[in-house]
Amino acid sequence: MTWSEMWSLLEPECWNTAYMVGWSTLLAVAGGLPLGILLVLSERGGLLQNVVVNKVLGQVVNITRSMPFIILMVALTGFTRSVTGTSIGRDAAIVPLAIGAIPFFARLVETAVREVDGGLVEAVQSMGGNTLTIVRKVLVPEALPSLIASATTTLVALIGYSAMAGTVGAGGLGDLAVRYGYQRFETGLMWVIVVILAVVISLVQFAGDYAARAVHHRGARSGPAPKLRLLKAREPAAADVTEVA
Amino acid sequence: MITTSGLTKVYRSRGREVTALDGVDLHVREGEVHGVIGQSGAGKSSLIRCVNLLERPTSGTVTVAGEDLTALAGRGPRAGRELRRARSRIGMVFQHFNLLSSRTVQDNVELPLEILGKSGKERSRKALELLDLVGLADRAKAHPAQLSGGQKQRVGIARALAGDPKVLLSDEATSALDPETTRSILQLLRDLNRQLGLTVLLITHEMDVVKSICDSAALMAKGRIVESGTVGELLATPGSALASALFPVGGGASGADRTVLDVTFHGEAAAQPVVSRLARTYHIDVSILGAAVDTVGGLQVGRMRIELPGRWEDNVVPVGFLREQGLQIDVVEPEGHEPVLVKEGAK
Numbered sequence: 001m002t003w004s005e006m007w008s009l010l011e012p013e014c015w016n017t018a019y020m021v022g023w024s025t026l027l028a029v030a031g032g033l034p035l036g037i038l039l040v041l042s043e044r045g046g047l048l049q050n051v052v053v054n055k056v057l058g059q060v061v062n063i064t065r066s067m068p069f070i071i072l073m074v075a076l077t078g079f080t081r082s083v084t085g086t087s088i089g090r091d092a093a094i095v096p097l098a099i100g101a102i103p104f105f106a107r108l109v110e111t112a113v114r115e116v117d118g119g120l121v122e123a124v125q126s127m128g129g130n131t132l133t134i135v136r137k138v139l140v141p142e143a144l145p146s147l148i149a150s151a152t153t154t155l156v157a158l159i160g161y162s163a164m165a166g167t168v169g170a171g172g173l174g175d176l177a178v179r180y181g182y183q184r185f186e187t188g189l190m191w192v193i194v195v196i197l198a199v200v201i202s203l204v205q206f207a208g209d210y211a212a213r214a215v216h217h218r219g220a221r222s223g224p225a226p227k228l229r230l231l232k233a234r235e236p237a238a239a240d241v242t243e244v245a
Numbered sequence: 246m247i248t249t250s251g252l253t254k255v256y257r258s259r260g261r262e263v264t265a266l267d268g269v270d271l272h273v274r275e276g277e278v279h280g281v282i283g284q285s286g287a288g289k290s291s292l293i294r295c296v297n298l299l300e301r302p303t304s305g306t307v308t309v310a311g312e313d314l315t316a317l318a319g320r321g322p323r324a325g326r327e328l329r330r331a332r333s334r335i336g337m338v339f340q341h342f343n344l345l346s347s348r349t350v351q352d353n354v355e356l357p358l359e360i361l362g363k364s365g366k367e368r369s370r371k372a373l374e375l376l377d378l379v380g381l382a383d384r385a386k387a388h389p390a391q392l393s394g395g396q397k398q399r400v401g402i403a404r405a406l407a408g409d410p411k412v413l414l415s416d417e418a419t420s421a422l423d424p425e426t427t428r429s430i431l432q433l434l435r436d437l438n439r440q441l442g443l444t445v446l447l448i449t450h451e452m453d454v455v456k457s458i459c460d461s462a463a464l465m466a467k468g469r470i471v472e473s474g475t476v477g478e479l480l481a482t483p484g485s486a487l488a489s490a491l492f493p494v495g496g497g498a499s500g501a502d503r504t505v506l507d508v509t510f511h512g513e514a515a516a517q518p519v520v521s522r523l524a525r526t527y528h529i530d531v532s533i534l535g536a537a538v539d540t541v542g543g544l545q546v547g548r549m550r551i552e553l554p555g556r557w558e559d560n561v562v563p564v565g566f567l568r569e570q571g572l573q574i575d576v577v578e579p580e581g582h583e584p585v586l587v588k589e590g591a592k
Contacts, residue, residue, distance in 0.1 A: 047323075123343035125324065126297055127357040127408065128333030137356065141347040217346050217388040 006189055009176060010196070016090050016171040020162050023094045025155045028101035032154070033147070035061070035102060036109025037135060047121070047131045061103040069100050069161050073168060093170035097161055105154045112146035113139050145216040152208025156201050173197060246412060246444040247273040247296060252305035254291045254468075265291040266302070267468035273461075275411075278438050278445040280455040282487070283465035289448040292465070293416050296446065297335045298328060309335060310411055333361055336405030340417035342397040344389040350400050351376065351385040357407040375403040379433060395426035402433060406441075413437070415447035419454060427451075431458045452490055456539070462487060477544055480509060483575050494550040496534025498577075503552050504560045505534065505577040508567065510547035519570050520551065527563050529553055550577065 035057065041047045042054040064072070073096040080095040081087045120138050129137070140147070163174020173193050181190020254266040265288045273279040283289050294300040296307055298314050306315045309331070317327040324332070344353050354372040363371070376382050379399040389397055398418060405413055415434065419427040435458045437443050449455065455462045455476075463473035464487040472479065472487045480488045489507070498505045508519075524531050536549040553560050557576060567574050 117341075117343070119339060119341055119343040120345060122299055123337070123339060124356070124360070125299055126332055126335070126337040126414075127360050127404075128329040128331075129360045130329060131323070133360055137359070138345065142345060144347060215347070217390055 001186055001189055006192060009180070009189070010173070010192070013171050013173050013176045014196070017159065017162055017173045020090050020093050020097060020165060020170060020172060021155065021158045024097035024101055024158050024162075025151065027094070027098035028105045028154050028158070029151055031098065031102040032105030033109055033140075035106040037113055037139060039106060039110045040113045040139075041131070041135075047134065061106055064100065064103040065107070067100075069096070070164050070167065072096055072100050073164065088169040090165070090170040090172070093162070093165035093168055093172075097158055097165065100161060101154050101158055104157060105150060108150035108153060109143075109147060112143040112150055115146065116142045145212040148208060148212040148215065152205060152212070155204055155208070159197065159201060159204075246275040246310060247271065247279075247446055248308045249292075249296070250306050250308075252292070252295055252307065253303045254288075254295060254300060255303045264468050266295065266305075268305070269465075269468070269470055271463060271470065271473075273444060273446050275444055276438070276442050277460040278435065278447065278458050280459035280462040281446070281448045281465055281470075282450065282452065282455055282462060283448075284450060287465040288468040289450075289465050290416065291468075293414050293446065293448045296414055297332050297337060298324070333357065333408045334410050334412075336408065336410035336413040338398070338401050338405050338413065338415045338418040340420050342389070342394075342401045342421075344397055344400055344404075346389055348388075349385065350381065350387050350389065350392070353389065353400055354404045354407055357404060361408060371407060372403070375406055376400075378406070378437075379403045393426075394422050395430060398422065398426075398430050399433065402430075402437070406437070406443075411442075411444060413443050413445045415445060417449055418447065420449065420451065424453075427454070428457070434458060456491055462491075464490075477511070480511060480544070480546055481573060483573065489575075492537065492539060492546060492548050494535040494537055494548050496550045496552075498552060499532070502556055503554060504557050504564075505550060505552050506564065506567075507575040507577055508549045508551060509573040509575070510549070511544055511573075517570060519567065519572060520549075522570075523563055523566060526566065529555075529563065 038048075039054065039057055039061070042050045042057070044051060044054075046054075067075070073093075076096045076099060077087045080092050083095050084091045086092050116139055120142060121134055124134050124138050160174075162170075162172050163178070165172055166175025166178060173196060177190050177193040180186040181193065249269055249271045252266050252269040252271070253264070256263045256265060267288075269288070269292055271281070271292070281289050281292060291300055295302045296309065296314075298307065298318055301318065302315065306313055308314065312331055314328065314331055317325070317331055344350075345356070348356070351369065351372045354375055355368040358368040358371060373382065373385060376385055379402055381396060381399050381403070384392065384396065389400065392400065401418070402413075413434075418434075419430050422430060431454060434445060434447070438445050438458075445458075447454065447459075459476060461473070461475040462479065464471045472482070472485055474482070476491070479485050480492070482488060488509070492509075494507060496505075510519075520531055520533070523529070532552040534550040534552055536547070538545070538547040540546070553563060564574055564576075
């Protein structure tokens with residue numbers, strides 16, 4: 001297989017991957033952020049303490065996360081069809097990708113938000129702030145560096161998940177690697193894809209780290225160094241990625 | 246200005262009950278700086294957090310500026326609109342400053358104004374004015390991480406004043422600061438108290454805080470207020486643990502058959518040469534075990550621990566003489582039971 005042949009196969013699949021991963025990350029953040037915050041607020045001693053809601057949400061998150069992505073995709077076929085009108089193709093793949101990533105991101109959000117100093121919440125309460133104010137002005141802005149790191153982790157995980165979207169005909173780089181590299185013994189193409197993915201993931205991680213550091217206003221004088229915090233937020237997630245893939 | 250009556254707070258955890266406040270009646274007059282002092286675990290923190298209902302008291306009432314906050318609180322665990330509005334009129338300063346690291350100094354001071362729904366222009370005008378008041382006008386655009394501890398607390402104070410409160414609560418505001426910074430922050434609180442007529446309730450475990458800025462003080466132990474009053478009243482109370490802790494003099498009896506007395510001078514008595522007069526009148530040898538002169542709550546006070554030969558029964562007449570001179574005499578027990586607060590400084 002020549003370079004130009006490879007490229008003609010690769011180019012559309014790159015866009016497919018970007019399309020799926022981009023949309024599903026967006027949806028995962030949109031869904032996972034409120035869910036993660038709600039998990040913190042509803043826990044015992046939380047601002048909106050509600051043990052029933054907390055237990056139910058926690059269970060839903062656990063169940064969704066414990067399901068292998070490929071099973072989740074199959075299980076959601078009916079739902080996917082009702083949302084997008086079809087159960088095959090890249091639009092259809094976005095639905096299970098997003099649904100799989102929402103609880104993943106929500107758990108990361110939960111950890112990030114819980115790390116916000118309770119004293120800050122108390123300070124805003126003492127000023128007469130309500131719960132919405134606390135969420136908007138304290139929890140989200142103060143956790144923002146960790147939240148950005150979490151979104152980066154989610155995006156990277158979704159690039160991994162998206163390889164499996166090939167089974168519903170969504171295409172993407174992962175699918176290409178399986179079909180050509182594994183099933184047709186085109187090892188060269190497979191390695192090219194591996195390299196592309198490695199470069200893309202490094203770039204995403206770099207951009208994410210950069211953005212997280214840019215919104216981090218902790219001076220050298222107090223608190224742990226920004227790098228350390230990012231690593232801390234990333235570690236459990238890294239374990240998850242291998243578990244799924 | 247601040248009144249609590251019968252305030253109790255019981256924490257329940259894993260079936261165990263811990264009584265943090267056990268019927269606290271506190272009264273803080275308008276325009277004064279009132280200090281509540283006690284060891285950790287005495288209930289001071291619970292008390293101050295009950296004043297703006299960050300902590301819901303188990304029973305009892307809290308009235309601030311004539312408004313019964315416990316009545317506003319309602320029954321649910323969440324603060325309703327009424328309570329939140331009342332809280333916005335009470336400033337609070339924290340031990341660990343609690344500034345948002347995501348915001349600049351100015352934006353931190355603007356936060357309470359945002360909550361009050363003030364316009365952007367009004368917020369920045371007020372914030373800059375307050376930063377000027379606390380001496381940080383030039384750091385408005387800095388982030389809290391770039392400030393020293395004392396500067397952070399100044400921002401905390403500016404923020405607490407943003408809603409034009411009549412009452413300021415200070416929760417160990419200087420406990421995380423070094424002695425020199427502590428003095429400057431206390432001076433600032435004192436100035437604000439005088440300039441703005443601000444009523445300040447502060448809790449602390451440092452005697453020096455009470456000594457340098459408080460008009461009145463209360464001593465807490467085991468969830469109760471053990472002693473309270475203006476600093477002058479406390480010093481005039483025989484056997485007051487708070488007075489002797491505010492103003493410690495050391496020294497024990499040099500042997501049996503000795504009487505040890507604590508002599509407190511304030512006002513005019515301080516100028517009299519009482520010790521030499523005592524020695525001359527009764528022909529006794531007076532040893533001075535310890536003495537100190539200090540300013541407490543703006544009053545010049547002296548305290549001296551002296552030893553007279555002979556037991557208490559033998560010294561009734563000389564002690565009577567000293568009392569006639571307008572001095573306050575406390576007899577120190579030979580066993581030397583230590584006042585409650587002496588060990589506090591170790592923290």
